[in-house]
Amino acid sequence: MARMTMIEAVRSAMDVSMGRDENVVVFGEDVGYFGGVFRCTQGLQAKYGKTRCFDAPISESGIVGTAIGMAAYGLKPCVEIQFADYMYPAYDQITQEAARIRYRSNGDFTCPIVLRMPTGGGIFGGQTHSQSPEALFTHVCGLKVIVPSNPYDAKGLLISAIEDPDPVMFLEPKRLYNGPFDGHHERPVTPWSKHELGDVPEGHYTIPIGKAEIRRKGSAVTVVAYGTMVHVALAAAEETGIDAEVIDLRSLLPLDLDTIVQSVTKTGRCVVVHEATLTSGFGAELVSLVQEHCFYHLEAPVVRVTGWDTPYPHAQEWDYFPGPARVGRALTEVMEA
Amino acid sequence: MSDLDRLSLHVPEPAVRPGGQPDFSNVKIPKAGSVPRPEVDVAPEDIRDLAFSIIRVLNRDGEAVGPWAGLLSDAELLAGLRHMMMLRAFDARMLMAQRQGKTSFYMQHLGEEAVSCAFRRALRKGDMNFPTYRQAGLLIADDYPMVEMMNQIFSNESDPCHGRQLPVMYTSKEHGFFTISGNLATQYVQAVGWAMASAIKNDTRIAAGWIGDGSTAESDFHSALVFASTYRAPVILNIVNNQWAISTFQGIARGGSGTFAARGLGFGIPALRVDGNDYLAVYAVARWAAERARRNLGPTLIEYVTYRVGAHSTSDDPSAYRPKTESEAWPLGDPVLRLKKHLIVRGAWSEERHAQAEAEIMDEVIQAQKKAEIHGTLHAGGKPSVRDIFEGVYAEMPPHIRRQRQKAGY
Numbered sequence: 044m045a046r047m048t049m050i051e052a053v054r055s056a057m058d059v060s061m062g063r064d065e066n067v068v069v070f071g072e073d074v075g076y077f078g079g080v081f082r083c084t085q086g087l088q089a090k091y092g093k094t095r096c097f098d099a100p101i102s103e104s105g106i107v108g109t110a111i112g113m114a115a116y117g118l119k120p121c122v123e124i125q126f127a128d129y130m131y132p133a134y135d136q137i138t139q140e141a142a143r144i145r146y147r148s149n150g151d152f153t154c155p156i157v158l159r160m161p162t163g164g165g166i167f168g169g170q171t172h173s174q175s176p177e178a179l180f181t182h183v184c185g186l187k188v189i190v191p192s193n194p195y196d197a198k199g200l201l202i203s204a205i206e207d208p209d210p211v212m213f214l215e216p217k218r219l220y221n222g223p224f225d226g227h228h229e230r231p232v233t234p235w236s237k238h239e240l241g242d243v244p245e246g247h248y249t250i251p252i253g254k255a256e257i258r259r260k261g262s263a264v265t266v267v268a269y270g271t272m273v274h275v276a277l278a279a280a281e282e283t284g285i286d287a288e289v290i291d292l293r294s295l296l297p298l299d300l301d302t303i304v305q306s307v308t309k310t311g312r313c314v315v316v317h318e319a320t321l322t323s324g325f326g327a328e329l330v331s332l333v334q335e336h337c338f339y340h341l342e343a344p345v346v347r348v349t350g351w352d353t354p355y356p357h358a359q360e361w362d363y364f365p366g367p368a369r370v371g372r373a374l375t376e377v378m379e380a
Numbered sequence: 381m382s383d384l385d386r387l388s389l390h391v392p393e394p395a396v397r398p399g400g401q402p403d404f405s406n407v408k409i410p411k412a413g414s415v416p417r418p419e420v421d422v423a424p425e426d427i428r429d430l431a432f433s434i435i436r437v438l439n440r441d442g443e444a445v446g447p448w449a450g451l452l453s454d455a456e457l458l459a460g461l462r463h464m465m466m467l468r469a470f471d472a473r474m475l476m477a478q479r480q481g482k483t484s485f486y487m488q489h490l491g492e493e494a495v496s497c498a499f500r501r502a503l504r505k506g507d508m509n510f511p512t513y514r515q516a517g518l519l520i521a522d523d524y525p526m527v528e529m530m531n532q533i534f535s536n537e538s539d540p541c542h543g544r545q546l547p548v549m550y551t552s553k554e555h556g557f558f559t560i561s562g563n564l565a566t567q568y569v570q571a572v573g574w575a576m577a578s579a580i581k582n583d584t585r586i587a588a589g590w591i592g593d594g595s596t597a598e599s600d601f602h603s604a605l606v607f608a609s610t611y612r613a614p615v616i617l618n619i620v621n622n623q624w625a626i627s628t629f630q631g632i633a634r635g636g637s638g639t640f641a642a643r644g645l646g647f648g649i650p651a652l653r654v655d656g657n658d659y660l661a662v663y664a665v666a667r668w669a670a671e672r673a674r675r676n677l678g679p680t681l682i683e684y685v686t687y688r689v690g691a692h693s694t695s696d697d698p699s700a701y702r703p704k705t706e707s708e709a710w711p712l713g714d715p716v717l718r719l720k721k722h723l724i725v726r727g728a729w730s731e732e733r734h735a736q737a738e739a740e741i742m743d744e745v746i747q748a749q750k751k752a753e754i755h756g757t758l759h760a761g762g763k764p765s766v767r768d769i770f771e772g773v774y775a776e777m778p779p780h781i782r783r784q785r786q787k788a789g790y
């Protein structure tokens with residue numbers, strides 16, 4: 044075991060995978076010599092050579108399109124999109140090509156690619172470095188969508204993603220790269236080295252895609268969250284003193300519906316939290332599923348705490364970011380309903 | 381205040397519209413045999429003029445002339461003629477089948493048969509094409525079973541795509557034919573990725589990307605050229621300039637670049653224009669480009685100058701946007717008739733044998749169609765299972781799709 048940040052865990056996952064399978068290649072903007080703007084790929088080019096880890100032109104559609112071609116050949120490309128916000132030029136390649144190649148060719152061709160992309164806000168990234176586009180992917184059949192919340196999961200899930208035979212969107216909450224973040228932006232950040240989930244095996248291990256994890260046991264209300272919001276939800280539960288059960292989804296598609304249903308059936312209340320905007324966000328899907336499967340157990344309407352239906356602002360970031368105070372108010376509201 | 385005139389937008393228009401006299405005086409056609417054949421390791425900057433000329437081998441008398449001639453034997457040329465005739469007969473039958481309601485849609489190759497049929501012969505087993513919807517000749521020239529193509533078109537119980545794909549969107553890894561996307565240009569950059577992978581693995585196989593003149597306006601076209609140029613990918617980047625992108629003439633996508641091939645020059649990619657209705661020229665240029673790729677010399681861009689004689693698809697009516705007789709005025713002629721004439725000039729063929737072959741080929745296509753129809757057509761006979769809707773979205777079916785399949789009763 045070693046103490047790792049999420050950056051180091053992500054890097055370790057690629058390192059382990061490249062070492063085990065010579066068909067794994069890593070490329071993207073600035074990922075080669077420099078090691079990526081967040082240094083997630085640092086050292087990989089030096090270790091594996093520049094034909095297995097290399098810089099790409101600033102062309103996201105080109106990056107994803109070539110990755111699809113490489114996958115059709117038999118490689119396993121693990122690609123970095125520098126920010127999730129830059130994914131849009133590649134959206135056609137992701138959603139209409141990568142996602143459907145297996146289906147449309149009846150398995151004659153497949154597309155085992157991983158698209159890593161830093162996601163979410165809380166770093167004063169403004170409108171173009173803060174987005175959470177997961178709902179744009181969860182609506183697409185053929186993709187898998189993962190959002191880890193800690194170094195241990197990030198490594199195990201990324202190795203699973205690289206070994207997965209289908210295209211996987213791997214959304215890395217950039218606010219968690221160096222430490223868990225509970226939304227209290229005025230406080231110093233505690234590093235991952237002081238968190239139990241920063242203790243990461245150096246070798247190979249996997250975490251199954253499609254399995255949620257209960258981060259906090261509780262009996263009064265279920266909070267469904269993922270990524271940075273897991274830590275915000277945990278903080279809100281502690282600060283309100285409400286006996287909340289906090290589910291970390293880890294994988295949005297496929298979704299661990301059983302864990303959600305079991306928890307809400309037990310608690311009878313549910314709050315859904317995500318950073319992305321409210322309308323048609325992934326929370327809408329979660330609320331629908333809870334309503335569909337837990338209606339007769341519900342004791343209060345299901346509530347969503349999300350980003351607002353506006354672009355992500357720069358100066359007012361902390362009023363946009365769903366912090367523990369907003370989640371706490373929602374918990375109280377649901378308990379009083 | 382400025383004393384300049386007000387600005388106005390330039391919107392290109394084709395020379396002629398329906399009711400007018402066809403006019404191809406703007407297509408500058410050099411004499412057959414007049415364009416030099418450079419060595420494959422030539423510096424791209426030394427052959428810039430090839431992006432503005434047209435490489436031709438067959439002259440008006442049916443003779444093969446010039447430095448690009450002499451690569452194919454009689455037997456190979458007869459095979460090529462047969463492939464083109466087969467594709468034409470296949471088109472005719474499938475067009476009729478669509479009109480009879482046996483399928484929803486079809487796209488024919490009329491006038492463009494030489495491009496894909498000749499190109500395929502320059503590739504080797506294991507190479508990979510990333511085609512568009514008008515390169516079925518790649519399959520026919522590789523002896524892919526015609527019945528399978530028809531099964532796909534009819535979306536019947538034996539459709540290799542299990543009824544999931546639009547007709548003519550074939551797939552065959554074994555025959556080097558990547559699953560076709562209806563979204564334009566996406567496959568162009570995928571071809572570059574496949575070629576890069578082959579180079580990463582120090583393999584010997586090469587890739588070919590395909591695009592139409594209109595789709596060169598898509599950003600993926602430019603992405604493909606950037607990646608191909610940057611990494612010197614072993615890929616042949618084909619542009620089939622058939623003059624029409626549905627109803628939009630090629631001048632709309634071309635802009636001020638002069639030719640589509642010229643777009644390769646800015647990327648440092650050797651770019652050649654070839655007479656797309658000349659089987660021998662297409663083969664010669666494709667082989668030149670394939671040799672460059674195999675010798676690790678990087679990508680080549682080829683523009684095939686041809687003409688889409690038929691409609692864009694069975695949903696299109698070309699008489700609404702171009703003169704009805706325009707195809708007859710196309711100055712580069714008919715690829716089948718030109719190769720036929722050449723073989724007759726060589727003494728390897730005759731009018732009688734051609735007529736006989738036409739009848740035999742049509743009979744072969746009809747027999748294939750009968751075999752395919754045993755497995756059903758779109759609205760009659762055997763169909764893929766409804767269960768096939770749910771299969772194959774992922775390697776392993778996730779719980780939510782399984783629940784939906786069960787809800788559908790399967």
